[in-house]
Amino acid sequence: MASASEEKTEKPTPKKKKEARKEGQVPRTPELGGWLGLLVVALALGPLMDHELDALRTLMASHLRAAEDPSVALALQLLGQAGQHILVTLxxxxxxxxxxxxxxxxxxGGFYLSPKLAKPDAKKLNPLQGAKRLFGPHAAWEGVKVLVKSSVVAFLAWGAVKAMMPLVGGLLPIELVIHEVTSEVSRLILTVALAGLVMAAADYAMMRRRTGKQLRMSHSEIKQEHKQAEGDPLVKSAIRSRQLAAARNRMIADVGTADVLLVNPTHVAVALRYDPDRGAPRVVARGAGAIAAKIRETAAAERVPLVQDVPLARALYRHCQVGQEIPRELWAAVAQVLAFVLSRRHAGQHGGEHRTPRRTDELPEVLAGARRRRAVTTDHIG
Structure with a gap:
């Protein structure tokens, strides 16, 4: 566990960021959408106003013509046209x-849904926590934002109103006044929107910095996360030990199916099984030291014949793994041993310890291509 006083100086890991996102801890400013909307309104106000004036002229002309011969059907038609125009605009x-x-x-950063934020939290009702939110750095930053926004909007509005005063007091055509007022209002909204976007960008940068600071991790937390992701070495070692023990037990259980056990004479043991339908003889068990002793003990209990052949046992142990066929270079030597034990079996003689029936100086060197292939390693199981 990381110490409570340990300084958090490291950047958050991807896993930490993902967990924070699930909890709704994402840098986000709600003002960006509002200022962007205001910017679009400023850009669309001029063309939209021209369109609305043209539509108003057409609608007024239709009303004047309808006044000459009024009827309920015509009134409903004009009302429907006006409603359709308003609906399209909306x-x-x-x-x-x-x-x-x-x-x-x-x-x-996209959309996100945090179930945690929707759950009721009693901590939010804590008066002390509420006081920290009211008088903390975040509250101070919010106050500065409100003050700056109010000042900017007031200053720009005052400038726009001052520029429109001559239009209001003069004897100008109403259409020209509407056009000029619309232009001034559009410029005002555009300027306010641009200033608001600058403030929203600053607010987002502040929120991003604040969130990044909250998500910083200590060295101990990073190590603990790495340990959880990769697995505790002690736990992995224990699992590996259990797996190797299970493999060893399966191998020992297969000793009873062997046709012969070759030994050297006490340090190495290799059990072979020959099935004519499956090709060359295969290794069903192999081991050295204590494992070799366990294999010998099981072979004796299962009445598997034991043959002492030092060079052959060493060669098989060196070049074969459990489940593999023996190298081609050793076929002749193994065939002599198998012929010996099978002849004894046919004579009704099982088990026992025997010397090799072949000349031990006639063992060929195993070629490099038939060297040990990586299969199920049982050298040091257990």
Whole structure:
């Protein structure tokens, strides 16, 4: 366990970031979407206002013509046209707001759903925690943001109103006044939106820095996470030991199926089984030291004949693994031993210890291509 006083100076690992995201601990500023929406409104206000003025002229002309010969059907038709126009305008604005919301979310790391944030938390009702939130660094930063936003908006609004005063007081055509006022309002909203985006970017950078600081890890936490991901060496060693022990037990159990056990004479033991339908003889068990002694003990209990052949036992132990066929170079030597034990079996004689029936100086050197192949290693099991 990491000490509570240990300094957290390391950057968070990908696993830590993923867990933080599940808990809703993601750098995000809710103001970005609002300022982006305001920017779109500023850019669309001029063309939208021109479109609305044209639609208003057409609608007023239709009303004037309808006044000459009024009827309920014509009134409903004009009302439907006006409602359709308003509906289309609202759908366009709604689609723009939806797109802005998606873009804002993607720009800040995408969408996420944290079930933990939806759960009630008694800690949020703690007065001390509430006081820390009200008077902490985060609250101070929020206060600075509100002050800056209010000051910027007030200053820009004052400049825009001052620029529009001559238009209001003069005797200008109403269409020109609307056009100029729309232009000034568009410039005002555009300037405010750009200033707001700058503040939102600063807020996002601040939130990102704050979240990164909260997610920093100590050396002990990183080591513990690595240990959990890769596995505790002690646990892995214990599992490996159990696996090797199980493999050893299976190998020892297969000794009873062997046709012969070759020994050297006490340090090495290799058990062979020959099945004419499966090709060359195969190694069913092999071992040295204590494992060799266990193999000898099992072979004696199962009445498997034991043959002392030092060079052949060593060669088989050196070049074969459990489950493998013996090298081609040793076929002749092993065939002599198998012929000997099989002849005794046919004569009704089982088990026992015997000297090799062949000349031990006639063992050929095993070629490099038939050297030990990596299979199931049982040299030092247990």
């Amino acid at each position: 759908v366009v604005l709604g689609a723009m707001v939806l797109v802005i919301g998606v873009v804002s979310a993607l720009a800040q």
